[in-house]
Amino acid sequence: MTAVPRRVASTATLVLAASALVAMPASGAVSPSVPQPPGAHEVRFATFNTALERPEQGALAEELATPDSEQARNVAEIIQHVRPDVLLVNEFDYDEEGAGPRRFQDNYLSVGQNGAEPIEYPYVYTAPVNTGVASGVDLNGDGESVTEPGAPGYAEDAFGYGLFPGQYGMVVYSRYPILTSQVRTFQNFRWSDMPDAMLPTDPGTGEPYYSEEALEVLRLSSKSHWDLPIDTGRGRPVHLLASHPTPPAFDGPEKRNVARNHDEIRFWADYVRPRAGSYVYDDAGVRGGLAPGSRFVIAGDLNADPNDGDGHPEAVAQLLEHRDVVDVRPSSQGGRGAAGRQDGANGGHEGAPELDSADFADDPGPGNLRVDYVLPSRSLPARGSGVFWPTVDDPLFRLTGDYPFPSSDHRLVWVDVVR
Structure with a gap:
């Protein structure tokens, strides 16, 4: 399948060495939050949970039909300032059209926001996700299976929590061609098909939390896992490995979401290790992990902090300590300032606050955490990285702010790699 500029379609169809340095925003003031462009032989990969999900099916597409959404304008301006070449967007509702x-x-992106330069992405990829898709079985343990969208308990019995199919979806925007004929998606991979899966048990009885009927259909990915080969013009593609694992919260003593988050992250750890991913099968039935020697970037809101929060202590360590993965530790002074200014749970954190990428509730709550990642393979040397989190005295602080957030509770994370 050949790339078609600026067109978006359904499943697997192509549609459409420092951190931040100084640039000049529309206000005329200097902003240290805006990075210099990547070098001539570099590609900027980024992930951004934009929090653009909406509570009703079709509401986001309808809202974006005009240029009047303040949140979308702020999100677009952030993207225009950072100017990633390849961008994974989390929490962007999927629609078939x-x-x-x-x-x-x-x-929004093609329109300069507050004087920022417009940005064009000729290639855009989107596909269905598991959120809001009825499983047909009782997944939340209340004794009934709810299959009617909008009915009480529907979201909890869906393959991934969602009020309707496609809520909290994903989109990839790219300046480089996405090799659609080589894309692999893993929306339907069953959790129980992962060897030694961390399937939850009832702590009171020691029995499996999920019934045999549920395990026959329950998918691992709460949204989806995508392997998108990107042609960066250097002969071999770079595989963007995109996902958005479930938050390790909103469950009970069985910790089913903690376990699922761990194994959703483990999927990529196995996928990129030779032979470890031999059990994997994609939605086309092709088995096996990433070919040895492939270049890749793992990206997304992984909902796991290596030191703090409610996740499994080894969840994201599976990637950060992986022999084939490099953690360049993107950072910001804005994250450090927010943690000190807000205090609360942040005062007891072990992790470095400048690495945080999300501004969560502090009291009660987990506090600010590092949950958004761009992790290149060792075969892709990194030349720069950052988290777009302006300090309070930065003229662009208006784009991130404090709660209620003008854009998202997450921050855009970027890494420049040699292509």
């Missing part, structure tokens, strides 16, 4: 991604490009 691809209207949402197309309208976000046309009405």
Whole structure:
């Protein structure tokens, strides 16, 4: 399949050495939050949980049909300042027509926001996700299976928590061609098909939390896992490995979401290790992990901090300590300032606050955490990285702010790699 500029379609269809340095925002003031462009032989990969999900199916696409969404304008301006070459967007509702991604490009990214330079992505990829898709079985243990969207308990019995199919979806925008014929998706991979899966048990009885009927259908990915080969013009593609694991919260003593988050992250750890991913099968039935020697970037809101929060202590360590993965530790002074200013749970954190990428509730709550990642393979030397989190005295602080957030509770994370 050949790339078609600026077109969005359904499943597997192509549609459409420092951190931040000084640049000049529209206000005319200097902003240290805006990075210099990547070098001539570098590609900027980024991930951004934009929190653009909406509570009703079709609402996001309808909102983006005009250029009047203040949140979308702020999200677009952040992207225009950082200017990633390849961008994974989390929490962007999926629609089969691809209207949402197309309208976000046309009405927001292609329009200079507050004097920022417009940015064009000729290639856009989107596909179905598991959130809000009825499983047909009782997954939340209340004794009934709810299959009618909008009915009480529907979201909890869906393959991934969602009020309707496609809520909290994903989109990838790219300046480089996405090799659609080589894309692999893993939406349907069953959790129980992972060897030694961390399937939850009832701590009171020691029995499996999920019934045999549930395990027959329960998918591992709460949204989806995508392997998107990107042609960066250097002969071999770079595989963008995109996902958005479930938060390790909103469960009970069985810790089912903690376990699922761990194994959703483990999927990529196995996928990129030779022979470890031999059990993997994609949605086309092709088995096996990533070919040895492949270049890759793992990206997404992984909902796991290596030191703090409610996740399994080894969840994201599976990647950060992986022999084939490099953690360049993108950082910001804004994250450090927010943790000190907000205090609360942040005062007891072990992790370095400048590495944080999300501004969560502090009292009660987990506090600010590092949950968004761009992790290149060792075969892709990194030349720069950062977290877009302006300090309070930065003229661009208006784009991130404090709660209620003008854009998202997550921050855009970027890494420049030699292509």
